Amino acid sequence: MDEKKERIIVAAKELIAQFGFKKTTMDEIATKARMGKSTMYYYFKNKEDIFAEIVRIDSDIFHQKLNEAIQVANSPQDKIMQYVRTRMLHLKELSNYYKTLTHEYLDHYFFIEQVREEFYNFENSILSDLINAGIEQKLFAPCDVDVVVRMITIAIKGLEYSSFTQKEQDLERDSKQMIDIIFKGIEVRA
Amino acid sequence: MDEKKERIIVAAKELIAQFGFKKTTMDEIATKARMGKSTMYYYFKNKEDIFAEIVRIDSDIFHQKLNEAIQVANSPQDKIMQYVRTRMLHLKELSNYYKTLTHEYLDHYFFIEQVREEFYNFENSILSDLINAGIEQKLFAPCDVDVVVRMITIAIKGLEYSSFTQKEQDLERDSKQMIDIIFKGIEVRA
DNA sequence: TTTCGACTATAATACGGAATTAGTCTAAAT
DNA sequence: ATTTAGACTAATTCCGTATTATAGTCGAAA
Known part of the structure; x- marks a missing residue:
């Protein structure tokens, strides 16, 4: 599903733009993207990969x-x-x-x-x-x-x-x- | 005495060049300049002043x-x-x-x-x-x-x-x- | 006037326990 | 088979505190 990937990217982008890479947690991204944290690991290898x-x-x-x-x-x-x-x-x-x-x-x-x-x-x-x-x-x-x-x-x-x-x-x-x-x-x- | 001032400057300069401003202590400068620490305060207002x-x-x-x-x-x-x-x-x-x-x-x-x-x-x-x-x-x-x-x-x-x-x-x-x-x-x- | 050692107040550091967090795993839902 | 999620872990960060280090002062002596 490409739409999921998109949601992760959008959420992460906003959060990172506001708080920076370090201060943005995977939990926050997951919450903002409305999905479980481990779901994101299905689409991305790790946090750096998202960035x-x-x-x-x-x-x-x-x-x-x-x-x-x-x-x-x-x-x-x-x-x-x-x-x-x-x-x-x-x-x-x-x-x-x-x-x-x-x-x-x-x-x-x-x-x-x-x-x-x-x-x-x-x-x-x-x-x-x-x-x-x-x-x-x-x-x-x-x-x-x-x-x-x-x-x-x-x-x-x-x-x-x-x-x-x-x-x-x-x-x-x-x-x-x-x-x-x-x-x-x-x-x-x- | 200008010679004392010179000694302080020379000592401080060498130490600061090697270790940086923060890592160089007034005690070290005093020792290297062969004088008591507080003597230096007669010639300089403070550490920043020396620098x-x-x-x-x-x-x-x-x-x-x-x-x-x-x-x-x-x-x-x-x-x-x-x-x-x-x-x-x-x-x-x-x-x-x-x-x-x-x-x-x-x-x-x-x-x-x-x-x-x-x-x-x-x-x-x-x-x-x-x-x-x-x-x-x-x-x-x-x-x-x-x-x-x-x-x-x-x-x-x-x-x-x-x-x-x-x-x-x-x-x-x-x-x-x-x-x-x-x-x-x-x-x-x- | 010049020098210094003793002193102080403050700032840096070290440290240990508590809390976070990136990433994994298993199992359930689709 | 693919997708999702909550519980779990190992590692890291955070945080309060005790300790140390350090800039700068002071009074006395030379």
């Missing part, structure tokens, strides 16, 4: 949003701009959602690391493709694509950091300004 | 190193490049030195916040001056200086983050590549 599934779902949605964003835009520049913009906005939303977990991240949950790794590869591949497309279309100067991608991701890291203390609006403005500088540079043009 | 002084001294040295770096370089571009390079290298050194403290930073030590604020202003002022100089010398395109400075500091934050998992050499290379992109951009030139 892993929740993270996986969110991660899928996030990937999808990013893919949509670059499909909507036209030029490589626009695609990169929209990618970064969407990434920042939705990540802030997600991190806001998972705020109760921030502390628990310290305790190494393997699948967090795994999701991070997956996302790193995803992002790298998208950005590489966009930079390469830009070079082919003679929009970007021929350059070491890996280096450029790396610098963009480092810049994104900086944006991410500054986003902790920032409202959504400023974050979007900063993202645009950063990408703009990476595109055009600040030196005078010949 | 604040240590941080202040290190911070002064750091500022000095940065000032030297930009004096040695010639063009605004070079000065910015050297500034970032020096900043990353010495900050890595410092953070390596204070590695035992990383965890304790979480507990809000007011003077850490204060030093951070001071440094933020220092960095802002230096970068603003350099960008303005570059614009005056027609090296940089006329632009919103505050925005450019902000983007550089955000990029530096990203570099800082990636420096945690990186060796000095890569850090230096990344710094150069980042600044290079900020100068030149990646779009083709007309």
Whole structure:
């Protein structure tokens, strides 16, 4: 029954969002999902497995949003701009959602690391493709694509950091300004 | 007696570097500095005061190193490049030195916040001056200086983050590549 | 003015028993 | 066969308390 699995996920998601992973007990999830505790063990191996599934779902949605964003835009520049913009906005939303977990991240949950790794590869591949497309279309100067991608991701890291203390609006403005500088540079043009 | 103060600082600095602020006791510092514990209270108001002084001294040295770096370089571009390079290298050194403290930073030590604020202003002022100089010398395109400075500091934050998992050499290379992109951009030139 | 040992109040720690909790198992219901 | 649940267990967390460690004070001596 997939509907049962869904109920567990929904209940767990709400509780975890409110209280964090550790503070949410299997009994609470079971009660909220209106079923016996051991029933959940028929659908999930253990507590971590439930959380892993929740993270996986969110991660899928996030990937999808990013893919949509670059499909909507036209030029490589626009695609990169929209990618970064969407990434920042939705990540802030997600991190806001998972705020109760921030502390628990310290305790190494393997699948967090795994999701991070997956996302790193995803992002790298998208950005590489966009930079390469830009070079082919003679929009970007021929350059070491890996280096450029790396610098963009480092810049994104900086944006991410500054986003902790920032409202959504400023974050979007900063993202645009950063990408703009990476595109055009600040030196005078010949 | 300034020599006593020095002895306290030296002893405290070594112990704190090795064990962290919390794990270092006033008794240990006193023993290492070869004096009675309460003697130290003649020279310092309390334990935090000793640490604040240590941080202040290190911070002064750091500022000095940065000032030297930009004096040695010639063009605004070079000065910015050297500034970032020096900043990353010495900050890595410092953070390596204070590695035992990383965890304790979480507990809000007011003077850490204060030093951070001071440094933020220092960095802002230096970068603003350099960008303005570059614009005056027609090296940089006329632009919103505050925005450019902000983007550089955000990029530096990203570099800082990636420096945690990186060796000095890569850090230096990344710094150069980042600044290079900020100068030149990646779009083709007309 | 400078130094120190003795002292105190407070904060960290250690510990043991009680309560929770993740996960299992058996058996009943569908 | 599949699904559910309540009782059960082993492990962990929690909690009150007794003990220790520690930052900071004080008065006296050098």
